[in-house]
Amino acid sequence: MKSHDGRSAIDRQLVAVVDDDESVRESLPDLLAEFGFVARVFPAAEQFLVSDSLGQTKCLVLDIAMPGMTGFDLQRELRVRGLNIPIIFITAEKGETVRTRGLELGAVAFLLKPFSDTALLQALNAALGLG
Amino acid sequence: MANEFESPAEEIKHLRRCINDLVSVLALPAMWTGGSPTQIVGNSLDALVRMLSLDFIYAQLRESTGTVFTEMVRVGSSWEPKLRPEEIREKIQPWLENDPEKLPTAVRTVFENRAIVLVPLQLGMLAEIGVIVAASQRADFPLQTESLVLNIAANQAAIGLQESSLLTTQKHVASELDERVAERTRELATINEELRKEIGERKKREEELRLNEAALRLAHTQIAQSEERWRSVFENSAIGVALTDLDGQFIAANPVFQKMLGYTEEELAHLRFLDITLEEDGEANWKLVQELVRGERRQFQIEKRYRRKNGSAVWVRNSVSMVTGAEGRPQFLMALSEDVTEQHEDKVALDKARSDLAHVARVSTLSALTASIAHEVNQPLSGIVTNASTCLRMLDASPPNVLGARETARRTIRDGNRASEVITRLRALFTKKSASFEPFDLNEAAKEVIALSGGDLQRNRVIVKTDLGRELPRALGDRIQIQQVIFNLIRNASDAMSAVDDRPRELFVETEYNESGTVRLRVKDTGTGINPEIEEKLFDAFQTTKGDGMGIGLSVSRSIVESHQGRLWAVRNDGHGATFLFSIPCNSNT
Numbered sequence: 001m002k003s004h005d006g007r008s009a010i011d012r013q014l015v016a017v018v019d020d021d022e023s024v025r026e027s028l029p030d031l032l033a034e035f036g037f038v039a040r041v042f043p044a045a046e047q048f049l050v051s052d053s054l055g056q057t058k059c060l061v062l063d064i065a066m067p068g069m070t071g072f073d074l075q076r077e078l079r080v081r082g083l084n085i086p087i088i089f090i091t092a093e094k095g096e097t098v099r100t101r102g103l104e105l106g107a108v109a110f111l112l113k114p115f116s117d118t119a120l121l122q123a124l125n126a127a128l129g130l131g
Numbered sequence: 132m133a134n135e136f137e138s139p140a141e142e143i144k145h146l147r148r149c150i151n152d153l154v155s156v157l158a159l160p161a162m163w164t165g166g167s168p169t170q171i172v173g174n175s176l177d178a179l180v181r182m183l184s185l186d187f188i189y190a191q192l193r194e195s196t197g198t199v200f201t202e203m204v205r206v207g208s209s210w211e212p213k214l215r216p217e218e219i220r221e222k223i224q225p226w227l228e229n230d231p232e233k234l235p236t237a238v239r240t241v242f243e244n245r246a247i248v249l250v251p252l253q254l255g256m257l258a259e260i261g262v263i264v265a266a267s268q269r270a271d272f273p274l275q276t277e278s279l280v281l282n283i284a285a286n287q288a289a290i291g292l293q294e295s296s297l298l299t300t301q302k303h304v305a306s307e308l309d310e311r312v313a314e315r316t317r318e319l320a321t322i323n324e325e326l327r328k329e330i331g332e333r334k335k336r337e338e339e340l341r342l343n344e345a346a347l348r349l350a351h352t353q354i355a356q357s358e359e360r361w362r363s364v365f366e367n368s369a370i371g372v373a374l375t376d377l378d379g380q381f382i383a384a385n386p387v388f389q390k391m392l393g394y395t396e397e398e399l400a401h402l403r404f405l406d407i408t409l410e411e412d413g414e415a416n417w418k419l420v421q422e423l424v425r426g427e428r429r430q431f432q433i434e435k436r437y438r439r440k441n442g443s444a445v446w447v448r449n450s451v452s453m454v455t456g457a458e459g460r461p462q463f464l465m466a467l468s469e470d471v472t473e474q475h476e477d478k479v480a481l482d483k484a485r486s487d488l489a490h491v492a493r494v495s496t497l498s499a500l501t502a503s504i505a506h507e508v509n510q511p512l513s514g515i516v517t518n519a520s521t522c523l524r525m526l527d528a529s530p531p532n533v534l535g536a537r538e539t540a541r542r543t544i545r546d547g548n549r550a551s552e553v554i555t556r557l558r559a560l561f562t563k564k565s566a567s568f569e570p571f572d573l574n575e576a577a578k579e580v581i582a583l584s585g586g587d588l589q590r591n592r593v594i595v596k597t598d599l600g601r602e603l604p605r606a607l608g609d610r611i612q613i614q615q616v617i618f619n620l621i622r623n624a625s626d627a628m629s630a631v632d633d634r635p636r637e638l639f640v641e642t643e644y645n646e647s648g649t650v651r652l653r654v655k656d657t658g659t660g661i662n663p664e665i666e667e668k669l670f671d672a673f674q675t676t677k678g679d680g681m682g683i684g685l686s687v688s689r690s691i692v693e694s695h696q697g698r699l700w701a702v703r704n705d706g707h708g709a710t711f712l713f714s715i716p717c718n719s720n721t
Contacts, residue, residue: 023514023546030539031521034528065589092509100139113513117520 013128014056017041018048018074019063019090024113028061035121045069049077057085059127061120064091064102075105086127090115149276152182156284163291168192169201171295175288176205176263183277185267186210186247189219192254192261192292199261223249223264237273248272252285260292304477315469318369319450322467325364332357371447371468374454377424377461379403379417391447391470393440404466409436409444423453424461434471446475511550518543553583568695570605570718573613573642573650580617581640584625591625593636600643604717606650608695613715616688616699620654620711623685627658627708634707644717649697651714658708661701669701688713 015037017028022043029039040057042048046069048060060078064071075087089102092113102110109123124130159178163171172190180188187210191202202216222242226235238249247266250273254260263285265273273281336354365372371388375381381399389396392407405413412435419431430452436444448471456462522539525532581588581595588595606613621638628636639655661669669685685699692699697715704710 021510021513023511023542023549024517027514027517027521027539027542027546030535031517031524034521034524067589067592067594090513092513113509114516115513116516117524 012038013058014038015059016053016057017061018045020066045074060085060087062087062089064089088123152280159287160291168292171291175284179284180205180207185265187214188265190263252281254289260289329357329361373466375404375464379405392437407437412436446472508550508553511546514546515543568608570607571610573606574599574603576610576614577617577640580614584621588625591629593625593638595638598641603642603644607716607718612691616691619688624654624656627656648717649714650717653710653712655710656708661703661709
């Protein structure tokens, strides 16, 4: 597998996706691979926290409404642990308060499902300081 | 929305004000209980003029026939001189008359040389209750938030008006029924008493006849008098009385009976009662008469329709008994017949009001579901967009990744079907159609409702646990209506747990087969339980402890279940919360 920007597999960056919706977990990794990232998916925040991807994740694409730990809960937990992973929130719910809250808490971007591939790419570039 | 405000602070301030307004609007119905339509609407208009600083606001209320029976106007402090309702009506009448279902959202016009924006709001789903028109000179009127406040206030007023009209109808029908029952009871008692006396006297006379030749002549006179008295009762009775032979051929009919049907006694003598009974009512009627003739019953009551001589139908309530001759042999049939056409029409109107109410309940749950709908549909849409984008990128690569593209295209189609299924299910749930009783799988029905409520439950942090009976026989009923009931129960359970923070918010949905040939569904929660103060009135309409509820969910649910020959009830849990259960018959063919 080669990526479009010519980076080798070694320095391809890890993007983690946490979402309880299966269609997202199924579709996003292929798109992220097209962008040249390595993708890992998790159906729940708790599973991401105990995985060995935690330390290597360069960017986190995170759903908000999930049973158990929500996206906001995970964001808080990461901050408590001193892990400064850039977060891109994705949600199917419209609502200014949710958006404001997410951005106030330091998220890089806030994407409303369904979102376009370019919007995601822009958010990823912003998150990783590429550009 | 984003362009309406200069700064986020200003927008937040505006939204707060909007929320305050909404809270005030939602509090209005508390003041309306027992109020007249004029009070309800006047109250709403006062509140809206004040909240939204309107220049004026106008309302007209219509009867069910469409005629305007009252209109009123409230004028804001900045508008001079005062307005009369007729002036506004003249202005807006042309577009009100067009098509009430297609009211414009806002109309710019000139009123007394001032440019204003008029915003019409319909009362009732088809504006059948009336219309409210809000007016402001502000060019940007109405903002989205103002539209929201106006629409919710109009809905609240419409619900209040429907409630008030339904209560009036119910009271009216109930008191009328009471009166008629009392009247009829009095009449029947009088007739019975007279008849009993006459029969007693006749027996005595007959005895005397046999004893004494001389007494015979006297007795003849007395019997003649007795017959005359009996005849007098018969002729002057306030309700219809008819005698037929055992085949149902008319022998005699009193004036009330003749007048009710438009036939003379002579014409009736050529008819059997079945000839003038509506065909669909005849079979059951004849069966009862046969039972009477065979001595299997002493009398019966039936509500049925006669066909009058002029062809129109008349609803009657008949009490039919056997008149026996000597040695107790059956001789005549006697029918006491009362015209109940009006009561029937009232009942039909009441049934319709109930069914409309059920529909309102269904539509009102829509607002609660809106967020959930967006969530359920946007999830698959998200998958579709991502897969389709990936597919294009794979095809654009060199060389094109056809295998990958095919896989993502396949997923796109599957998610598309998923989104369309969600919409189909929702549409089915909110379409008004008459009930159709068919065998259906209660487990599948419950699963669908749980899936549809999923977004709501998730937001409310409710954990759903199901225990659906295996090899459950198919239930018999209207699947959509039963889903409506399940949806109501789940939503109530979820609401009852919204304030619970010291224990898990758990919702159990269980189904099982009952030995008695019914299937049962149970919705159990760990919420605040049943308030003892309203326990007895739990299933009454408009009984609610929720600030945003209308209190018709449970009452409608119960009437749905009862129309399925089923039962809906509630029990307190041993621990926290409550359990609501219903059982409905299974399909006997499974």
